[in-house]
Amino acid sequence: MINFHLYAVSLVGLSAFATLEEEAAEELTPRLEIILQHLLCAYGKYQRRNMRILYDAIGTLADAVGSELNQPKYLEILMPPLIAKWQQLANADKDLFPLLECFTSIAQALGPGFSQFAEPVFQRCIGIIQIQQLAKVDYATAGVQYDKEFIVCSLDLLSGLAEGLGSSVESLVATSNLRDLLLQCCTDQAADIRQSALALLGDLARVCPKHLYPRITDFLRVAAEQLSITAVKEAVSVANNACWAIGELAVQVHQEVAPIVLTVISSLAHILQNGEGLNKSLLENSAITIGRLAWVCPELVAPHVEHFIQSWCITLCMIRDDYEKEDAFRGLCAIARANPSGTVSSLGYLCKAVASWHEIRSQDFHNEISQVLHGYKQMLGKETWEQGMSTLEPPEVQRLSRFGV
Template identity: 40%
Template sequence: MQNPSLLQILMRPLEHKWSKLGDDDDDLVPLLECLTSVTIAAGPSFANWAPIVYERCYRIIHTSLIQYTTWQQNQDLDEPDRSFVIVALDLLSGLVQGLGMQLAPSLNSSNPHLLTLVVACLKHPQASVRQSGYALIGDLAMSCFEVLRPHLPGVMPELIAQLEPSPKVEFISASNNAAWSAGEIALHYGTDPEFQQWVPQLILRLIPILLNPGCPKSLSENAAVTIGRIGLVQPEAVAPHLESFAMAWCQALVDIKDNEEKDSAFRGFCTLIQANPSGISKDFHWFCHAVVRWQNPSAELNEMFSQILQAFRQMAGAQWENQMLSFGPTIAERLRARYNV
């Protein structure tokens, strides 16, 4: 798909259809959905089409928000179809994923700024619009953080409010995307003190999600990953809470397949243990269970596991062998084989 000549062939009929359809034509929805997949797959090769695609998505979102405001003031009118704003947000996510900072000139040239519109989408009463809005926020954090950053004072209060421990069924996907995007924002802020202002509120919303046994599994997993990622960059704010969520955190992520998100979350969790070792003491067996479920941890994470296990072995002294026996043979054997403890 990144071959320019092949992409040109593919885009020719799509461009033809694009030019024929109005912004409120129902056939535009599947076309924008198709283009979302194309932009992600094409990556930088899509650059020639990016400005016109961006401008149309922006126009659709802007118009849809105006229409929705008008409808809220006079509900005798027909409610606007939210499908258009959703697919436009999703296509912008595709552009951001595919082009990254190449898209920054377009993102920064609109008036009002695109992020002003996205924040309005985060306040939209329809959860599906908020869901796509938070997906775009997360993609901007990953690929265009410097574009997103000045607008985070408007984004973060909405994001934090979306993090409910018992969301209605129709709100779950929006909450999932909000939790995920918070983790991406944390990673890209890193140790920058500017992020600290939101950490206490985020932690106070994320921990109850993790501790709620009735919470959807996907939301518990996203909350755990984001707590870990915040812990990686701002451990001093999270470590004092470790004892309250350590067991639930390990249980939420123990069965997740190895990937970079999980790796960064576990590196954060290990950072919290190093900052507050007593916070894991009563749930140390859950940590060990989670450690041995890893197949291919990164070298950095593997070293953190080793350091923590060796430190706890040293602290336990003569009681270490009894502690290992209490874990069961599978965990004990894997810990010995991998980490020589």
């Protein structure tokens, strides 16, 4: 058995333990109480310069065990010293950085269990962003030196709150000026601020989209600008988050995305067609977002599908089975119905994409794909359909048989 006390009180041991946490993950759960006790014992012994290592270990532990941490006996050990330090540090103290990162992991792990700590954390993040934005233009009035890292860490913690609290974060957002602050951050010159801001935009779109509505046109425009060829080359991580955020907004606001659909589709088609060497996450998000835009605005996307359907379907094959992939395929089905003649020449690619599904749990979604495939089969005729099937691999044909074709 691991001597957790030895790991906790030694700096070298604590660094090693952080690595162990990542590897052991849920296997740590049975020993969670003793691990927390020893980590917090170390908390009382460490000097200021070593606290980052400890915060990292606590955050990594939260990431590893997730919701298992959400028990009163664990929170009674973990939270009081962290909150005491949180209250002790000034808004311009750089020692706050690792604590903000630690709280982000804890908020995500605790989920709704973090609600008892949420309001002061939320309000402080808002305050930090405000004062740093002021410091950027008027140091004398702000009274602090500008440091973009404060904004990045605060945006990331707000994302952690949105992810952890879900729709419960709405009451906090509703009584704040987060929407306007977020739009400012989405247009910031610093790429890492835009990256974190666009991630938060996507998170808020999922849990409280109505609070984004008054500025939805601006958010969509700003996000779309991050997908230009030049912008992607300059900051691929920003483009990735912008792409994802647009997709999340699309499934919430529907026709409100119409003004930017063609611009975004053009940018994402270029990404898919020139994807060699690009970030895999950007390619997958591009395919998902094209699908989501096609799902909510098929009449706008369908006339242009011939230009990108093959690269789109190739990328869809790479995506694991989940709700995002389902959204993308609902868009593919909508396009197939709206413009069957524009997709039939790439039917082999479409069928390969459908065959990439290992399991479809939704009967409604299964039926939707089945109807599209039967529609093609009827349109082409038996002989032409079978010729097309002969170009597929046997396992692909087998998976397609689940749809009765």
